[in-house]
Amino acid sequence: MRAVNKGTPEELLQETLPVIPTMDVVVFPHMIVPLLVLDERIINGINASMNGSKKVLLLAARKKVEEENEAIGTKDLYDLGTISSIMRVIKVPEGGLKILVQGICKAQVEEIIANEEQLHVVANPLPLINYSVEESAPYLKKIKDLAEKISASNHLFNPDFHLILSKMNDPIKIADFILSHLNLGTQEAQELLETTTQEEFLEGIIAQLNKTIEVSETQERIRNRARDSMNKAQKEFYLREQLKAIKQELGEDDAEEIDSMRLKIAELNLDDEVLQEINRQINRLEKTSPDSVEATVTRNYIETILALPWNIETKDNLNLEHASKILDEDHYGLKDVKERILDFISIRNLKDDGYAPILCFSGPPGIGKTSLGESIARALGRKHFRISLGGVKDESEIRGHRRTYVGSMPGRIIQGVRKAGSKNPIIIIDELDKIGADFRGDPSAAMLEVLDPQQNKTFYDNYLGVPFDISKAIFIATANNIDAISEPLRDRMEVIQLAGYTSEEKLNIAKQHLVKRSLKETGLENKGIELSDEVLTALIDNYTQEPGVRNLERLIKKLCSKAARALVEKKESLLFLPETLDKHLGPKRLIDLEKGEGNQVGITNGLAWTPFGGEMLKIEAILIPGKGKVILTGQLGDVMKESATAALSYARAHAAEFNINQDRFTEYDLHIHVPAGGTPKDGPSGGMALLSSILSVLTNRPINATYAMTGEINLRGKVMPIGGVREKILAAKRNNIETVILPIQNKNDLVNQEEVTLGINVLWVENADEVLDKVLMPQIA
């Protein structure tokens, strides 16, 4: 960028020239600089100038303009610039011009003339500074000394820099050379441009060189400080030290954050083991660059530790009257369960850390298992949280991830404890029977540890890496199907079986709890909205078919939101009637089509128990021409298949009593099918229903469809007891059955549960004969 000294103005006459504003660069006389011009007005000026003197005035812009093509306001331009000649113009295909200009002399702007088309100035050229070699000699020596110092200590200038400089003598050349190497900011450069004497100019250059040296010395200091404490083997460590030094230089230390962490720890009163670990982590954080991934991981860890309730406990309210009141407030009925809960609280009264069993509520969905857990927390005045184990396959969900990556977290237990904010919360372990297992470990093993009072004093979460005491927590588990829980886990718990509700119970639950709650949630309290008993009964009987009340609650909420909308939109109170419910809820869920089908040959109403409540199943049998084979379909399990075979044998043995021709057994195949949703079915309790269907097809006598039955039979025709009586009766009631047939040995199951059999007849039987007498109807002609 060395300029040829030409074009010195012989006469310093005022001139009118087009202006080229420059950004980030100040052009000095002699300098040759390429520029890119995009602005239309400036291009016009250049074109005009190319047709005449080829001269323009370069003016530096004060501040950087964000958008390159944004026009610079005239007020942003310095008023002293450099008259330059345009050496070359190249059109850029994308638009704009690339030009090469060379500075001639400085000029003071007298007036800026800006119009739509062009930007001109009236400028007064200034004389070039006269350099005297003699007078500038001491300055030049100083400049050379400084430049040498810089190039010796620093990599800013290339190695040949001072070699070239030492050979130069012409002050102008030296000044140009230095100028082109110093990385000056616009303002600094402009200040140099505005100097009027050689002393001023050279002193300015010296000042800039000194500044450069200061910067490079600071850098050197930082590097040295880091180097002093450097361990040869640890490059990483070196970099961190360097960063620390830089931060000290900038005054940005994270010392404050770390100090406040230490203060908090002192307040937490931690065990030695925990204390040691967290101090180790804080020391580590101190040495880590605060913006590094590692620091983030460490900081999250420390925050988690600090946020845990190591020594925070809530005080229990063990007043039994109070507890009883809360339990009644939250749940209708459930007398036995509530009694059991009060027993549980009494034990705590006597011995607050004494053995308290883990309660497990088991039963179909929507019967209040989870909400009972919450209610107990409310009664005791404890914090609570719920972890749902449905589909949890990975042990680390419970026990946490190791702190090896940014997203690692504690497991759900520790997360819950952190949120609850006390170390003695009630932990509701929901759907314990749905826990899974896969290659990532067996979460039920982790649950075993959680629920073991011997081990959970020092519960170990992989993320924490130190033990946390969860032995003060109360665990309450829920499950649909207690049999699906592994035996060791089941042994830890006291199982409380809850059953589905009768329609009457549901009505009361709705009246006393669900409606109130829904009105409150929709802001309809005291707004005169009512759901009559008839409406609620219609919801229960026609729109839901469930052992619990979850759908019922959903429908009530739906009606409430309809009422809310009518109130807001039309200012009217909706009146709900059983006949008009379909307007709001769509057609009834259950049309009584089962009843309509009437009595048929080979079809018996069986009753089954499932984890989701009782269910009525049609057991179908037909004869097809064949050779006496038995075909079973409908995903029947082995036990059920055996019951079918046993029932068939019984029928064969008693063929004469029922007037069955023996060829029915040899010239036909018997096909037994149990429909309903492809769900697997198993168990012996279908024996009686299977026998009824089989005898029905063999004798061609229809089965009375107002009956439903359950019961195992042995080969001698004795009816044996079965499980899930209450659920099965409720299912029969939901299906509008008139009489339910049950094994007499199950009679005790219904002691104190008279409400269950309200509205249905029960036929207690001992022998298959008694059943067949009732259900097999006369042969159709």
Ligand SMILES: Nc1ncnc2c1ncn2[C@@H]1O[C@H](COP(=O)(O)OP(=O)(O)O)[C@@H](O)[C@H]1O
């Ligand atoms: N006996 C009851 N009294 C009042 N509300 C009940 C009763 N049983 C269930 N509920 C309500 O029904 C809803 C579903 O209960 P939930 O506890 O979720 O059932 P589960 O956990 O057994 O599936 C909750 O809003 C709950 O309060």
Ligand SMILES: [Mg+2]
């Ligand atoms: Mg639940």
